[in-house]
Amino acid sequence: MGERKSGCPMRDANWPSGAYAAEFGDEELFVAAVKELSHQGYVRVEAYSPYPVARVQSLLREPRSLLPVVVFIGGVIGAIIGYGIQWIANVVSYPLNIGGRPPHAVPAFVIPTFEATVLCAAGAAFIGLFWALHLPRPWHPMFEADDFDRVMIDRFWIAIDATDPAADRTKTPSLLNALHAERVLRVPSLQ
Amino acid sequence: MTSARLESPPAAPPVFPAPPEYPVLTFTGEDRELTDRLLAPVRGVGIAWWSLFLIACAGTALFVFCMWYTVAKGIGTWGNNIPTAWAFAITDFVWWIGIGHAGTFISAFLLLLNQHWRASINRIAEAMTIFALMNAGLFPLLHLGRPWFFYWLIPYPATMGVWPNFKSALPWDIAAVTTYLTVSLLFWYVGLVPDLATARDYVRSRFGRMAYGVFALGWRGASAEWRKHHIASVLLAALATPLVVSVHSVVSLDFSIAQLPGWHSTIFPPYFVVGAIYSGFAMVLILLLPLRRAYRLEGIITTRHLDAMAKLTLTMALMLTYAYVVEAFIAWYSGDPHERFTFLSERPFGTYAVVYWLMIACNVVTPQILWFKRCRTHAGILFAAALAILTGMWLERFIIIVTSLHRDFLSSSWQGYAPTWVDLGLILGSVGFFAMLFLLFVRFVPFVGISEMKRLRHELAANGGKEVGLPHA
Numbered sequence: 307m308g309e310r311k312s313g314c315p316m317r318d319a320n321w322p323s324g325a326y327a328a329e330f331g332d333e334e335l336f337v338a339a340v341k342e343l344s345h346q347g348y349v350r351v352e353a354y355s356p357y358p359v360a361r362v363q364s365l366l367r368e369p370r371s372l373l374p375v376v377v378f379i380g381g382v383i384g385a386i387i388g389y390g391i392q393w394i395a396n397v398v399s400y401p402l403n404i405g406g407r408p409p410h411a412v413p414a415f416v417i418p419t420f421e422a423t424v425l426c427a428a429g430a431a432f433i434g435l436f437w438a439l440h441l442p443r444p445w446h447p448m449f450e451a452d453d454f455d456r457v458m459i460d461r462f463w464i465a466i467d468a469t470d471p472a473a474d475r476t477k478t479p480s481l482l483n484a485l486h487a488e489r490v491l492r493v494p495s496l497q
Numbered sequence: 498m499t500s501a502r503l504e505s506p507p508a509a510p511p512v513f514p515a516p517p518e519y520p521v522l523t524f525t526g527e528d529r530e531l532t533d534r535l536l537a538p539v540r541g542v543g544i545a546w547w548s549l550f551l552i553a554c555a556g557t558a559l560f561v562f563c564m565w566y567t568v569a570k571g572i573g574t575w576g577n578n579i580p581t582a583w584a585f586a587i588t589d590f591v592w593w594i595g596i597g598h599a600g601t602f603i604s605a606f607l608l609l610l611n612q613h614w615r616a617s618i619n620r621i622a623e624a625m626t627i628f629a630l631m632n633a634g635l636f637p638l639l640h641l642g643r644p645w646f647f648y649w650l651i652p653y654p655a656t657m658g659v660w661p662n663f664k665s666a667l668p669w670d671i672a673a674v675t676t677y678l679t680v681s682l683l684f685w686y687v688g689l690v691p692d693l694a695t696a697r698d699y700v701r702s703r704f705g706r707m708a709y710g711v712f713a714l715g716w717r718g719a720s721a722e723w724r725k726h727h728i729a730s731v732l733l734a735a736l737a738t739p740l741v742v743s744v745h746s747v748v749s750l751d752f753s754i755a756q757l758p759g760w761h762s763t764i765f766p767p768y769f770v771v772g773a774i775y776s777g778f779a780m781v782l783i784l785l786l787p788l789r790r791a792y793r794l795e796g797i798i799t800t801r802h803l804d805a806m807a808k809l810t811l812t813m814a815l816m817l818t819y820a821y822v823v824e825a826f827i828a829w830y831s832g833d834p835h836e837r838f839t840f841l842s843e844r845p846f847g848t849y850a851v852v853y854w855l856m857i858a859c860n861v862v863t864p865q866i867l868w869f870k871r872c873r874t875h876a877g878i879l880f881a882a883a884l885a886i887l888t889g890m891w892l893e894r895f896i897i898i899v900t901s902l903h904r905d906f907l908s909s910s911w912q913g914y915a916p917t918w919v920d921l922g923l924i925l926g927s928v929g930f931f932a933m934l935f936l937l938f939v940r941f942v943p944f945v946g947i948s949e950m951k952r953l954r955h956e957l958a959a960n961g962g963k964e965v966g967l968p969h970a
Contacts, residue, residue, distance in 0.1 A: 356948060373732060394660075417669045420739075420743065424736050429679075439725055
């Protein structure tokens with residue numbers, strides 16, 4: 307995948323030569339570190355936390371999510387399929403005269419159409435989410451980092467792509483140490 | 498003068514609702530302790546869980562046996578007759594599906610309304626929805642008589658060239674219930690993924706790590722993941738919210754598009770939705786209160802939650818009471834002798850008058866105690882009230898179905914109705930099946946949104962205990 311100015315959809319999805327990872331024990335230090343890194347011109351930074359941290363999300367800007375569009379398209383397709391099936395079934399293929407009612411019974415068809423719309427839109431949201439997240443992904447370089455298994459409990463991690471224009475073999479680890487990281491290490495490439 | 502007229506009158510001070518009386522979170526430990534507390538059952542369970550589980554398994558066995566008996570012998574083993582062709586099976590179906598609605602109301606509707614208190618109970622409520630729907634779907638299936646032909650209701654290009662008739666309410670039901678179950682499952686699982694990752698990192702056994710690891714899909718808590726996860730959750734909530742209103746409306750159409758006195762009424766969709774959410778709140782309370790006590794979750798499921806749930810239950814009770822009154826009034830006002838007979842004679846004074854008045858006692862009278870703060874915040878009283886309401890809501894569906902059917906237009910076809918042991922075994926057994934699923938859920942799945950609670954804890958700490966997004970914040 308080519309490099310994008312606005313950032314990759316998943317910032318940790320592509321580390322051709324590994325990444326620098328740093329662990330933080332506290333939300334304040336973690337937020338301060340992300341802030342400092344973005345000040346220093348780091349652009350390929352990913353931050354890991356046990357719960358969403360709004361201040362970090364506003365620092366690590368991302369392109370607008372396409373998910374709402376995907377869901378809308380899913381809904382439209384669902385509506386067409388839902389109505390289409392009923393039309394084929396009761397108008398084209400097997401019209402039944404029940405009490406003289408028209409075979410093309412729009413009010414009756416509304417209900418399954420609505421259900422099919424919601425079903426397909428929700429399915430699109432579900433598939434679209436995991437597609438965008440590149441999940442399921444059983445292995446990830448961060449899982450190699452010691453103590454990363456506390457990230458979903460009470461720890462915070464920052465990873466910097468080693469190919470980041472601002473990254474440097476010696477300066478980046480010492481910067482992370484200066485930002486009160488509890489440990490700094492190098493994780494392997496994703497490939 | 499013109500300029501004076503253009504000046505707007507002095508703005509009245511904005512009137513906000515009073516700030517919440519009870520804090521939404523009183524747990525004081527760190528994130529580690531919060532994780533310990535919320536994942537306690539994942540490490541192992543005690544004798545109480547095992548004894549309840551065995552009882553629930555016995556109930557499930559009864560359920561399976563009665564289903565097998567019904568399928569093997571035919572639905573002649575039930576008390577159903579002509580004209581009372583629906584009876585217990587449809588009562589149980591409507592009851593279970595109604596219970597599910599509160600789960601979606603809490604997880605989707607209250608998410609869109611930014612109600613922080615939903616965070617600690619939404620997982621339990623959603624699980625309840627899914628398990629209730631799994632039960633609900635079985636009853637119409639068995640009621641088909643030949644359940645192995647259920648797929649005839651699904652539109653597919655059959656070799657015989659026959660298609661379902663979409664002017665009938667049955668395919669609507671199929672569409673509504675399967676959509677509801679699928680969307681609820683997707684929504685539940687999306688919310689669960691981060692907490693499964695927490696469980697993956699928390700459990701010590703290799704098998705546990707593998708099992709939770711598979712279901713966590715490799716979630717790592719990246720900020721990009723959280724952001725997309727939030728967008729997807731809001732989208733799914735927005736999609737699930739209309740289902741809160743639509744599913745039971747569709748179920749009510751099974752009744753109201755028929756001509757029967759007591760059924761053929763435009764009030765049915767809102768009336769059923771209110772009753773559904775009402776019974777669901779009662780079930781949430783029944784599940785929540787023992788769980789809160791057993792796992793010492795008073796700091797996470799606080800007095801605030803009990804109070805809020807009780808207030809919503811009371812609101813639903815008042816709306817339901819209104820529906821009861823309007824229904825009876827319209828029956829009288831319509832001048833239709835059959836409607837008048839059903840509402841003003843058969844239901845209150847007929848064969849099932851005892852059931853009717855018991856229903857009124859459970860659904861209309863009992864919730865009035867929730868006007869008192871002492872009752873709203875007392876776990877024992879709430880539990881008892883919830884049990885009464887849940888029973889009352891089952892009785893309501895029985896009254897709607899049986900009293901209308903067994904005394905229809907033609908007095909020559911009138912017949913009594915009494916359930917058989919198979920009918921009773923099926924409803925008892927389905928409660929056991931529900932309990933079994935719920936106990937397994939408590940044992941293996943994080944039953945309170947852990948990452949959501951952590952976010953809430955830090956957000957509250959950062960704002961000096963005030964809830965962001967509420968008027969007083």
